[in-house]
Every structure is written in structure tokens, then in C-alpha cells.
Amino acid sequence: MSAKVVAFAAVIAQAAAFAPTLSTFKPAARQASTGLSMAMDRSNTAPIVQIFDHRGCSRVAKEYTGKKCNGAEDEMLVKVQSKVIPAPEALAASVLQVTVGNLKRK
Secondary structure, eight states: OHHHHHHHHHHHHHHHHHSOOGGGSOHHHHHHHHHHHTOOOOSOEEEEEEEEEOTTOOSOOOSOOSOOOSSGGGGEEEEEEEEEOOOOHHHHHHHHHHHHHHHHHO
16 A cells, blocks of 8 residues: 555656746747737637437437447437538627617716
8 A cells, every 4th residue: 555655656746846837938938829829710610519318219329320339328429510600790780789889878
């Protein structure tokens, strides 16, 4: 038991010894990388996540065509895809008008 504790403590000490401190990171480098990642994506795509749980269902599952696990996992599936979300310009303009009107009243 004590050998396991000593081994675990050694692993943690090793990880702490090689962990970088906050003083090694330069704020300018962080700001530059943040500014680049903040660019707006204009493709109007969003992730669509669907969760299928066919446990106990008699319907034949046709969504997954890969190798079976021969367990409960065979009756569950998470499907993620990226779809274009339509954005009607007229509706967006009317929502903006209402929002700006409400902000001016306050």
C-alpha cells in the first residue's frame, strides 16, 4: 500500500515540477492569439447534436452502420453535424429596431 502512495506522490511531484508557471506566458502573445480567434464566422453554420437511445425499442436502428460492440452501446448513438441556419434579414432588422428602441427608453 505504501509503495503505491509513494509512486503516486512521485508522479504528482514530477508533473508539478514540469508545469509552466503563469509568469512564463507573455500577455502580448495571449492577446494576439485571442484577437485572431475572435473573428466572426459568417457561414451561418451551427452544430446540430442528436441523441438516439433505442434501448428497449423494437424499431430496427439504421442510423449506425459500423462495427457492433454486442452491448448496450449498440442501441445508443450521438450524431453531430454542421448545418446552415437560415437568417432572414428582414426579421433581424425588425428585432434590432425593437432592441434599440427598448435600450433608448432606459
